[in-house]
Amino acid sequence: MTRRVPTTCPYCGVGCGIVLNVDDSGRIAWVDDDPANLSSVGMLCVKGRFGATFVNHPDRLTTPLVRRDGVLQPATWDEALDLVARRLPEYRGRFGSFASAKATNEDAFVQQKFVRLVMGTNNIDHCTRLCHSPSVEAMLQQLGSGATSNSYADFEAAGCVVVIGCDPGSNHPVIASRLRRAIDDRGVRLVVVNPRRIDLCDRAQVFLQPEPGADVALFNGMARAILDAGVEDRDFIASRTEGYAAWEAAVLELTVEQHAALAAVDAGLLREAALLIARPPAPVGHPPAGRPGTCLLWGMGITQHTQGTANAHALINLALLTGHLGHPGAGISPLRGQNNVQGCGDSGCIPDSLPGYQRLDEGNLASFEGAWGASPPAQPGLKATDMIERILAGDIRAMYIVGENPLLSEPNLHHATMAIQALDFLVVQDIFLHETAALADVVLPACSFAEKDGTFTNSERRVQRVRPAIAAVGESRPDWEIICDLARRMAPGAGVARGQFEYASAAGVFDELARLTPFLRGLSHERLDREGGLQWPCPTPGHPGSPVLYAESFPRGRGLFVPVRQGSFADETPDADYALILNTGRVLYHWHGGTLTRRVRGLLARVDTVPVAIHPDDAAPAAISGGDDVTVYSRRGRLRGAAVVTDAVRPGSVFVPFVKLNESAANFLTNNAYDPQSRIPEYKVCAVRIEKGHAARRRDAAATGALRPQGEAAIDHEPVPGHE
Amino acid sequence: MSLTVDGIEAPAEGTLLDAVLAAGIGLPHLCTDDNLAAIGACRTCLVEADGRIVAACSAPASQFHQVATRGAVVERIRRGVLELTAAMVSPGSLDRPGGPHAGELAAALASHSARLDRYPHRTRTRSDATNTFFSFHEEACILCGRCVAACQELQHIGAIGMAGRGGATRVTPGADATFADSICTSCGSCVAACPTPALSPREAFAP
Numbered sequence: 056m057t058r059r060v061p062t063t064c065p066y067c068g069v070g071c072g073i074v075l076n077v078d079d080s081g082r083i084a085w086v087d088d089d090p091a092n093l094s095s096v097g098m099l100c101v102k103g104r105f106g107a108t109f110v111n112h113p114d115r116l117t118t119p120l121v122r123r124d125g126v127l128q129p130a131t132w133d134e135a136l137d138l139v140a141r142r143l144p145e146y147r148g149r150f151g152s153f154a155s156a157k158a159t160n161e162d163a164f165v166q167q168k169f170v171r172l173v174m175g176t177n178n179i180d181h182c183t184r185l186c187h188s189p190s191v192e193a194m195l196q197q198l199g200s201g202a203t204s205n206s207y208a209d210f211e212a213a214g215c216v217v218v219i220g221c222d223p224g225s226n227h228p229v230i231a232s233r234l235r236r237a238i239d240d241r242g243v244r245l246v247v248v249n250p251r252r253i254d255l256c257d258r259a260q261v262f263l264q265p266e267p268g269a270d271v272a273l274f275n276g277m278a279r280a281i282l283d284a285g286v287e288d289r290d291f292i293a294s295r296t297e298g299y300a301a302w303e304a305a306v307l308e309l310t311v312e313q314h315a316a317l318a319a320v321d322a323g324l325l326r327e328a329a330l331l332i333a334r335p336p337a338p339v340g341h342p343p344a345g346r347p348g349t350c351l352l353w354g355m356g357i358t359q360h361t362q363g364t365a366n367a368h369a370l371i372n373l374a375l376l377t378g379h380l381g382h383p384g385a386g387i388s389p390l391r392g393q394n395n396v397q398g399c400g401d402s403g404c405i406p407d408s409l410p411g412y413q414r415l416d417e418g419n420l421a422s423f424e425g426a427w428g429a430s431p432p433a434q435p436g437l438k439a440t441d442m443i444e445r446i447l448a449g450d451i452r453a454m455y456i457v458g459e460n461p462l463l464s465e466p467n468l469h470h471a472t473m474a475i476q477a478l479d480f481l482v483v484q485d486i487f488l489h490e491t492a493a494l495a496d497v498v499l500p501a502c503s504f505a506e507k508d509g510t511f512t513n514s515e516r517r518v519q520r521v522r523p524a525i526a527a528v529g530e531s532r533p534d535w536e537i538i539c540d541l542a543r544r545m546a547p548g549a550g551v552a553r554g555q556f557e558y559a560s561a562a563g564v565f566d567e568l569a570r571l572t573p574f575l576r577g578l579s580h581e582r583l584d585r586e587g588g589l590q591w592p593c594p595t596p597g598h599p600g601s602p603v604l605y606a607e608s609f610p611r612g613r614g615l616f617v618p619v620r621q622g623s624f625a626d627e628t629p630d631a632d633y634a635l636i637l638n639t640g641r642v643l644y645h646w647h648g649g650t651l652t653r654r655v656r657g658l659l660a661r662v663d664t665v666p667v668a669i670h671p672d673d674a675a676p677a678a679i680s681g682g683d684d685v686t687v688y689s690r691r692g693r694l695r696g697a698a699v700v701t702d703a704v705r706p707g708s709v710f711v712p713f714v715k716l717n718e719s720a721a722n723f724l725t726n727n728a729y730d731p732q733s734r735i736p737e738y739k740v741c742a743v744r745i746e747k748g749h750a751a752r753r754r755d756a757a758a759t760g761a762l763r764p765q766g767e768a769a770i771d772h773e774p775v776p777g778h779e
Numbered sequence: 780m781s782l783t784v785d786g787i788e789a790p791a792e793g794t795l796l797d798a799v800l801a802a803g804i805g806l807p808h809l810c811t812d813d814n815l816a817a818i819g820a821c822r823t824c825l826v827e828a829d830g831r832i833v834a835a836c837s838a839p840a841s842q843f844h845q846v847a848t849r850g851a852v853v854e855r856i857r858r859g860v861l862e863l864t865a866a867m868v869s870p871g872s873l874d875r876p877g878g879p880h881a882g883e884l885a886a887a888l889a890s891h892s893a894r895l896d897r898y899p900h901r902t903r904t905r906s907d908a909t910n911t912f913f914s915f916h917e918e919a920c921i922l923c924g925r926c927v928a929a930c931q932e933l934q935h936i937g938a939i940g941m942a943g944r945g946g947a948t949r950v951t952p953g954a955d956a957t958f959a960d961s962i963c964t965s966c967g968s969c970v971a972a973c974p975t976p977a978l979s980p981r982e983a984f985a986p
């Protein structure tokens with residue numbers, strides 16, 4: 056007999072409903088789509104459908120590990136947790152923690168509570184720092200809330216959708232399906248902005264292929280074209296916004312032609328796109344009275360730049376200018392990469408705010424003190440990228456990392472590895488012994504999504520249930536339970552009541568999160584079980600949830616125009632030695648660094664070497680043809696892959712997905728230069744050169760000093776000599 | 780307006796197939812998937828409604844009063860349709876493991892005591908094992924079109940279609956193309972829809 060367990064996909068932020076079919080032996084035998092799920096309406100992609108088998112991979116961590124005589128060795132839970140409980144208090148004031156956007160809201164909530172109450176610091180952050188922190192910063196400043204304003208269904212009710220700096224076909228495949236449906240069945244117009252020609256371009260009315268890093272010029276150029284044509288939304292600007300005059304002055308400094316030249320796009324196409332965005336034609340079935348809207352969707356192509364926040368400002372300015380906010384069929388949608396990156400932030404794993412994005416002000420601190428019996432610290436903590444940099448400065452000596460692998464996800468991995476190695480004490484809690492875990496002093500085995508109870512919150516703010524389908528693998532435990540166990544051991548020493556970390560169930564943890572977070576207050580596991588996933592804000596048990604935000608006003612009152620001007624395109628630009636621009640992104644068959652998807656046979660069989668896309672004009676002089684082994688060098692490292700010669704990339708640029716395959720990963724090349732406001736690294740642009748053939752492989756176990764995990768690569772990429 | 784199915788009250792909403800299933804009565808419906816709009820191609824869902832023989836999947840429930848899934852005539856017609864359908868597949872090809880709905884044809888044949896050898900088999904032998912997640916064995920394909928609808932109407936990919944006419948009709952990712960070199964994204968919606976083991980999962984998911 057097969058048991059069918061409805062739950063939520065563990066991969067991307069679309070948050071598709073999946074039904075795990077579990078056979079008698081307790082293994083996942085098939086993954087079904089879920090037509091009842093409102094986010095995915097019966098659709099799935101290859102990762103959701105075929106990618107869940109990593110949960111039973113033999114590499115799963117099954118016992119705690121403790122480093123003895125320099126080697127990680129199996130230990131009991133008591134040994135491991137007692138050791139952590141004994142060591143961590145020494146590092147109060149010099150401690151930081153990364154939470155996991157792959158774990159549940161419940162896991163995230165308990166972790167930030169532990170870090171704030173027991174370790175007494177706000178040094179907690181998660182991978183949003185590496186993906187959408189510029190979007191969140193910009194939205195918070197301009198609107199007062201940092202979330203997607205609409206729902207996926209709005210893409211099909213819109214007159215126009217604009218897909219900017221993202222490739223949904225690879226990374227949010229079900230969004231791509233919904234967009235194709237909108238275009239094919241409803242006649243919705245598509246504009247694509249991407250330095251690379253993505254699959255969706257086949258259906259685009261306008262495709263703009265700008266120079267990487269020129270986004271501000273591009274969007275200011277669109278704004279200028281809208282102003283020139285007089286098709287801005289005057290009423291919206293007058294009644295719902297402020298700061299218009301200063302912003303307009305900045306945009307008027309250059310003509311459409313000048314902006315287009317900066318971005319290296321055709322001015323006519325730029326104008327066409329702008330007018331389509333401002334005044335889209337009505338889609339099939341649009342109510343005759345209403346004005347058709349435009350949805351702006353964007354990804355890392357906007358954010359992962361040293362001017363990521365400026366890029367996001369330019370985009371949101373465009374939404375304010377055209378009034379495409381606050382009604383169905385319109386809105387702004389930063390596409391979230393990880394299943395629970397929205398929820399991890401909502402639950403409080405960010406250094407400058409409490410759960411529910413509540414500021415660290417007196418009133419909020421007092422109300423949390425009321426609930427927790429002790430106050431969270433008032434001083435904002437360090438952001439993830441700063442924590443890594445501050446290790447080398449000696450300010451951070453110990454870290455607790457849950458479900459994250461910075462030694463694959465940080466830029467300039469040689470630099471990041473040096474930092475992690477410099478820690479005095481490192482605890483890693485995860486499901487596989489990845490690169491970072493291999494350097495830990497204590498490794499704690501966590502349950503995968505298929506083994507635990509809780510909730511994920513997807514890109515459209517829909518809080519959805521995660522349900523246990525298989526028994527915990529080995530001695531692994533749910534993340535929130537591990538942290539509660541540890542916190543109870545440490546609480547007395549920290550002046551915190553042990554009872555603060557005694558929950559009967561994940562539902563009990565959620566109840567506390569909901570009590571303390573106004574926009575989640577109407578939700579509970581029981582209600583989500585009854586009604587299915589619901590979109591926050593949902594302030595009361597009778598509230599139906601909120602598909603579209605900002606109908607009447609913005610959380611900050613009026614929407615704020617923020618003037619931005621095009622700055623330098625990137626921190627590192629091509630020169631004689633490194634003449635090409637590296638652009639990073641994704642490939643459909645892998646997910647992020649690949650720690651999970653490398654452990655799914657069919658996915659690895661599909662793509663087993665890093666594809667390096669290069670334009671024919673650049674391939675020819677280097678005598679590179681499709682399928683050739685190539686090595687890409689930057690000033691920081693090198694990568695071996697297989698050439699894909701294609702005119703989908705701009706001449707002068709190379710595209711590489713950031714998955715690690717065959718011990719090669721793009722982040723050995725990328726630059727640890729940061730956006731000043733959000734501190735996001737510039738993953739999207741650095742200077743490289745490419746050579747035919749694979750440079751000799753130099754394995755260097757000493758570079759990590761760690762046990763080499765089975766099936767996982769040790770760090771064998773030495774910096775290129777002469778460029779250290 | 781009341782609707783009865785085999786004498787049982789049923790909601791007169793959606794299609795007659797919805798009403799039949801809501802009344803808790805089994806009825807083959809090989810080309811209808813709960814994830815897709817009705818295709819109306821297989822004729823295995825025939826019922827007698829107010830004296831007419833209609834395909835339940837495509838008949839609006841609100842237009843009928845009395846529906847019978849049982850009865851000598853309608854059962855004989857369905858059995859005939861099923862026996863013709865059985866002639867499309869190779870003997871033994873339905874025994875292979877497959878996706879979640881792979882047993883639907885075999886179950887329909889069994890429930891109607893259909894003879895598998897009533898008509899000469901039209902054996903087709905092409906198969907495609909180039910996709911790393913699933914394989915396609917034409918010998919078990921009944922051309923119901925669920926996979927094609929899932930690919931086009933659900934996922935809007937359009938990687939597979941029906942090609943050829945009459946006895947040469949087949950499901951294919953393009954003339955002389957394989958799944959691996961088509962625009963297929965391996966979402967598996969076709970495998971999830973297939974009522975036989977023609978499209979079946981490989982490796983990890985195969986029981």
Ligand code: SF4
Binds near residue numbers: 069102103228
């Ligand atoms: S689109 Fe994202 S959430 Fe949906 S099945 Fe694919 S990976 Fe999972």
Ligand code: FES
Binds near residue numbers: 809810811
């Ligand atoms: S299910 Fe009605 S015709 Fe196929």
